[in-house]
Amino acid sequence: MTMMAQEEAARFLVGGVNSPVRAYKQVGGEPVILARGRGAEVADAAGRTYVDFLMGWGALILGHQAPPVIRALRQQLRHSTILGLTHPAEVELARLIAEAVPSVEQVRFTASGTEACLTAVKLARACTGRDAVILFDGGYHGHVELPARVIRVPFNDVDALEAALKQDGASVACVMVEPVPANTGVLVPQADFLARLRRLTSACGALLVFDEVVTGFRLGPAGAQGRFAVAPDLTVFGKIIGGGLPIGAVGGPRRLMRRLAPEGEVYHAGTFAGHPLSMVAGAAVLRALKARPPYQALERRSAALARGLDAAARRAGVPVQVNRVGSMLTMFFSERPVRCAADARATDRARFARWAAGLRREGVLVPPSACEAFFVSSAHAPRHLERMVQATERVLRRGPS
Numbered sequence: 001m002t003m004m005a006q007e008e009a010a011r012f013l014v015g016g017v018n019s020p021v022r023a024y025k026q027v028g029g030e031p032v033i034l035a036r037g038r039g040a041e042v043a044d045a046a047g048r049t050y051v052d053f054l055m056g057w058g059a060l061i062l063g064h065q066a067p068p069v070i071r072a073l074r075q076q077l078r079h080s081t082i083l084g085l086t087h088p089a090e091v092e093l094a095r096l097i098a099e100a101v102p103s104v105e106q107v108r109f110t111a112s113g114t115e116a117c118l119t120a121v122k123l124a125r126a127c128t129g130r131d132a133v134i135l136f137d138g139g140y141h142g143h144v145e146l147p148a149r150v151i152r153v154p155f156n157d158v159d160a161l162e163a164a165l166k167q168d169g170a171s172v173a174c175v176m177v178e179p180v181p182a183n184t185g186v187l188v189p190q191a192d193f194l195a196r197l198r199r200l201t202s203a204c205g206a207l208l209v210f211d212e213v214v215t216g217f218r219l220g221p222a223g224a225q226g227r228f229a230v231a232p233d234l235t236v237f238g239k240i241i242g243g244g245l246p247i248g249a250v251g252g253p254r255r256l257m258r259r260l261a262p263e264g265e266v267y268h269a270g271t272f273a274g275h276p277l278s279m280v281a282g283a284a285v286l287r288a289l290k291a292r293p294p295y296q297a298l299e300r301r302s303a304a305l306a307r308g309l310d311a312a313a314r315r316a317g318v319p320v321q322v323n324r325v326g327s328m329l330t331m332f333f334s335e336r337p338v339r340c341a342a343d344a345r346a347t348d349r350a351r352f353a354r355w356a357a358g359l360r361r362e363g364v365l366v367p368p369s370a371c372e373a374f375f376v377s378s379a380h381a382p383r384h385l386e387r388m389v390q391a392t393e394r395v396l397r398r399g400p401s
């Protein structure tokens, strides 16, 4: 990236960006402007290459320019970008999701994960006739202000949830949760946490909504709900199911989904809802995941990466906590385990910033925030992971400078 490009960006875009974290304010330094990507690597506007662990904030499980996605997009571009009525690929992508995720019978597509989360909450309120929503501290469900009373409780704290439900249970429409939080940095749900959420919500008549925008098709074909064997009432999808194009979706049983217009009274519509390019790209990814499931290999490689980072930090004498579920990881700079958002906020974020800046100089890109996940894709070969481990050791050994 050149200084010129950055000045130009700041002139015409607010803060030089279209999404705040890209401004690099949390880690300092000039924002990276990325021009292209292939496999596990990206290049900035000046042609400098990096091993990429952002992976489109988790959207790219097959890496950049995955051949099935590029083929599907080329073919669709010969027919149209947008047609304005229902396209066959909308049905195909919905079928692929419903076949992979047992709690889903029907799907409604949106243009973003934010919009899908909002739609899921509106749907839960209509289905229950109740108003309030329980969320977890640090959980991210897009940038919308929810049209409801919001109660927040700490992740991994069943007692706090139980207390909130005891007090307000009769007015709670839904509990919405990232089953494996990514937007606080990865938090590992403690044994039974999700199962107890399921029991508590069922007991008080509230819906359980899993925000699987990150975890859907990342932690396995049936997402976090498959991995932890807990079925929510409604699921929100995004990121991976769009194959790298904008998307969101709400899925659930027909009995709940039919409350959406045109069958029911919950209005949702969108010019770009079910956009043909997103649909064909998403369907290409889901077909590829089904034909050749990458999950065991991702698990193995991600576990090796986590061990490697932990060992590198230990050798450098720097206390870290590598939190990992499947191919979602966060390296927290902390002596204590990180189990909730408050723990994550208490980690050494200045040290994270130095690590991220050091990695960047070494040609390795991680999200520019201490409280985000980084991702391994099926395009990451062992050499990419080794590069990150070795760069980490060099950077941490150098110490504060």
Ligand SMILES: *Cc1c(COP(=O)(O)O)cnc(C)c1O
Binding pocket: 111, 112, 113, 114, 115, 117, 140, 141, 142, 143, 178, 182, 183, 211, 212, 213, 214, 238, 239, 247, 248
């Ligand atoms: C990214 C994300 C969203 C929002 O999706 P957008 O497409 O960015 O609007 C919602 N929930 C979670 C868990 C996310 O990671």
